[in-house]
Amino acid sequence: MTVASPAAGTEDTGGRPVVPGGWLGWVTSTDHKRIGLLTIGTSLVIFLLMGVLALLMRSQLAQPDLHVVDPATFSQLFTIHGSGMIYMVLTPFAVGMGTYLVPLQIGAPGIAAPRLTLLGYWLYVLGAVLMLSGFATPQGAHAGGWFSYPPLADKVHSPGLGSDLWIAGVLLATTGVIIMGWTVLWTVLRRRARGMTMLRLPVFCWSMIASCLMVIGAFPALLAALALLAVGRADASVFTSNTWNIGYQHLFWFYGHPVVYVMFFPYLAAVAEVLAVFSGRRFFGYKGTALSLLVFAALSMSVWGHHMFATGQATNDYYSLTSIALLVPAGVEYFGMIGTILGGRIRLRTPMLFALAFIPQFLIGGLTGIMVGTPVIDYHVTDSYFVVAHLHYVLFAGSAFGLFAAVYYWTPKVTGAMLSERLGRLHFWLLVVGTNLTFLPMFALGYQGMPRRVATYASFDGFAWLNLLASIGAGFLAVGIGVFVVNVLWTLRKVALGRSGNAGDDPWQAHTLEWATSSPPPRFNFAADRSLPPITSFAPLLDLRERRASGAAVGAEQEGASGS
Amino acid sequence: MKRHLPYVVVAGWGALNGLLLAVLGIYGESSLVFWLYGGVVALLEVAALAVLASSRTGPDQHVRYRVPDRGAGAVPVVALGCALVALAFVYGLWLLALAVPLFGVAIALALHGTTASEG
Numbered sequence: 186m187t188v189a190s191p192a193a194g195t196e197d198t199g200g201r202p203v204v205p206g207g208w209l210g211w212v213t214s215t216d217h218k219r220i221g222l223l224t225i226g227t228s229l230v231i232f233l234l235m236g237v238l239a240l241l242m243r244s245q246l247a248q249p250d251l252h253v254v255d256p257a258t259f260s261q262l263f264t265i266h267g268s269g270m271i272y273m274v275l276t277p278f279a280v281g282m283g284t285y286l287v288p289l290q291i292g293a294p295g296i297a298a299p300r301l302t303l304l305g306y307w308l309y310v311l312g313a314v315l316m317l318s319g320f321a322t323p324q325g326a327h328a329g330g331w332f333s334y335p336p337l338a339d340k341v342h343s344p345g346l347g348s349d350l351w352i353a354g355v356l357l358a359t360t361g362v363i364i365m366g367w368t369v370l371w372t373v374l375r376r377r378a379r380g381m382t383m384l385r386l387p388v389f390c391w392s393m394i395a396s397c398l399m400v401i402g403a404f405p406a407l408l409a410a411l412a413l414l415a416v417g418r419a420d421a422s423v424f425t426s427n428t429w430n431i432g433y434q435h436l437f438w439f440y441g442h443p444v445v446y447v448m449f450f451p452y453l454a455a456v457a458e459v460l461a462v463f464s465g466r467r468f469f470g471y472k473g474t475a476l477s478l479l480v481f482a483a484l485s486m487s488v489w490g491h492h493m494f495a496t497g498q499a500t501n502d503y504y505s506l507t508s509i510a511l512l513v514p515a516g517v518e519y520f521g522m523i524g525t526i527l528g529g530r531i532r533l534r535t536p537m538l539f540a541l542a543f544i545p546q547f548l549i550g551g552l553t554g555i556m557v558g559t560p561v562i563d564y565h566v567t568d569s570y571f572v573v574a575h576l577h578y579v580l581f582a583g584s585a586f587g588l589f590a591a592v593y594y595w596t597p598k599v600t601g602a603m604l605s606e607r608l609g610r611l612h613f614w615l616l617v618v619g620t621n622l623t624f625l626p627m628f629a630l631g632y633q634g635m636p637r638r639v640a641t642y643a644s645f646d647g648f649a650w651l652n653l654l655a656s657i658g659a660g661f662l663a664v665g666i667g668v669f670v671v672n673v674l675w676t677l678r679k680v681a682l683g684r685s686g687n688a689g690d691d692p693w694q695a696h697t698l699e700w701a702t703s704s705p706p707p708r709f710n711f712a713a714d715r716s717l718p719p720i721t722s723f724a725p726l727l728d729l730r731e732r733r734a735s736g737a738a739v740g741a742e743q744e745g746a747s748g749s
Numbered sequence: 750m751k752r753h754l755p756y757v758v759v760a761g762w763g764a765l766n767g768l769l770l771a772v773l774g775i776y777g778e779s780s781l782v783f784w785l786y787g788g789v790v791a792l793l794e795v796a797a798l799a800v801l802a803s804s805r806t807g808p809d810q811h812v813r814y815r816v817p818d819r820g821a822g823a824v825p826v827v828a829l830g831c832a833l834v835a836l837a838f839v840y841g842l843w844l845l846a847l848a849v850p851l852f853g854v855a856i857a858l859a860l861h862g863t864t865a866s867e868g
Contacts, residue, residue, distance in 0.1 A: 212825055213865040215818035295816040300824055307828030315832065346839060353835035360831075374755035375803050379810045383754040398762050401796060402789050415838065432781050439785055479762055486789070487769040490778075503776040507769065709816070 221285025292378025312358025319347030366400030452587025464529025508558030571631025615665030622658025763793030
């Protein structure tokens with residue numbers, strides 16, 4: 186146990202240290218920054234693996250009647266791609282960002298319950314390993330889709346061990362994320378430094394409050410759904426009852442819709458921070474945005490039934506009403522973002538490029554979400570590529586662009602080195618072209634009737650050229666991600682060799698407290714030589730600069746007056 | 750009020766969910782849905798009470814912090830034990846014979862206070 190003031194500069198690990206440090210120090214670390222980096226790093230590695238699965242799928246679908254993989258393998262690919270991206274990449278990355286950033290942004294030396302946070306990380310990693318190990322079983326990985334409805338996912342139709350491993354893996358990983366969500370929430374609510382009132386929390390912290398409330402409220406429903414699926418696989422009679430068939434869907438989507446916002450809010454907030462910093466002004470409509478995040482999160486808990494419109498067994502009127510009501514808080518957040526940019530002194534650095542692209546691209550995802558939240562349209566496009574396009578505009582064109590904005594923005598803080606601006610811009614443009622070339626044609630494909638999850642299609646279906654465009658776009662995405670990987674590895678290599686140069690504490694002229702400490706921050710975040718600045722608003726460093734500037738101006742005036 | 754704002758946020762968010770559940774009640778749904786959503790609203794209010802209890806016993810903002818790390822060496826071992834328990838449902842309960850000793854090792858590490866040097 187260590188008692189630390191925010192300005193503590195000494196390290197005392199307490200307990201009985203195991204020597205040496207090194208990798209053992211990382212895997213058993215209670216430093217929130219290390220746990221956050223482990224989570225982010227793990228999810229990025231899985232992101233690359235899931236990307237390879239996507240490329241295999243797009244290779245198969247590039248032309249009619251191609252057979253790069255057999256249909257059974259194709260089903261495994263889309264199942265593990267979807268499951269991996271949602272359960273093992275975007276959600277853990279978001280919580281990992283919270284684990285790293287929240288204590289720094291609130292001026293705390295650590296996270297609440299660090300050992301529990303570490304446990305959450307390890308459960309997540311082991312869950313991911315279990316899920317992926319399905320590929321090594323005789324019948325391959327799970328193939329029932331990321332939401333695995335019974336009876337498709339029951340023992341009769343999915344007899345392989347891969348399905349059991351999928352259940353065990355997702356259950357472990359989700360338990361880990363719930364634990365991490367709790368600790369991040371408790372940290373931001375109960376571990377704030379002196380002066381950091383709730384209404385001085387940065388927008389990112391508010392996004393983590395909203396996200397973590399959804400994690401603790403909605404994620405246990407997934408555990409219940411998985412337990413039900415496991416019981417149903419042990420006793421086939423469970424799913425002969427419609428109560429549990431449709432009950433599984435309720436349990437699953439009670440988790441399955443809020444998780445979309447857990448995979449969205451932290452990235453939206455990262456974009457908000459980037460927009461404010463690179464516009465040179467504080468975020469516009471701060472209180473409205475904080476409130477709208479909470480309302481947005483609550484509404485998102487009540488819309489799950491819109492995924493079940495086509496079952497005919499959901500209260501469509503209610504779910505459609507709440508789904509369309511989401512437009513109101515989303516609109517407030519969009520006004521906040523656009524209001525921040527308008528009149529700002531915009532600097533078009535790489536994080537800002539990603540943040541600016543997020544705005545129109547996510548809008549496409551959001552507006553098509555309103556379309557599929559309307560039963561008459563949903564009946565037409567359900568289970569088609571239209572839904573695939575909508576989902577990817579939300580999670581890739583939206584959230585992943587926010588993710589990359591966050592990576593480029595916070596890398597100097599995390600490593601002390603800047604990522605290459607030239608490679609960053611190349612990555613950005615390849616990703617913009619690739620994203621829209623891949624996912625925009627899918628709207629048309631879905632509208633023309635191409636069902637999702639088909640392993641191939643006939644030449645007379647008329648889907649060929651749109652699929653070819655989408656596959657060419659996937660190639661752009663692959664090259665773009667390759668450039669990103671080179672950029673990150675090159676920078677990390679330079680850091681390891683000591684040739685990276687020093688990014689400085691605050692290379693962007695940022696607003697929030699993490700930029701007041703050294704890069705990378707010390708063990709307890711704020712050392713004696715860089716103590717916390719006065720926390721006067723949600724942008725304390727901007728306040729400090731403004732005070733210094735006005736003080737300098739007054740000083741210059743007085744000097745001028747005395748000189749004359 | 751300001752001192753208990755964290756409580757108000759969590760409780761208010763739970764109450765907003767309760768309101769949405771009440772509106773769903775007007776439209777009608779299956780009983781499972783009401784148990785599910787109602788249970789979540791209750792869970793959120795319990796979480797809010799935990800925040801309130803913590804607010805009453807400690808300061809809203811901190812100058813000194815406890816940063817516990819003793820026994821962190823046990824954590825990966827516990828996680829491995831949990832994974833073995835999960836695998837026991839896939840490959841058979843014999844795996845519990847491996848999981849239980851692991852939990853024993855974890856308890857020993859925790860009691861010993863084993864923590865890695867983070868240098």
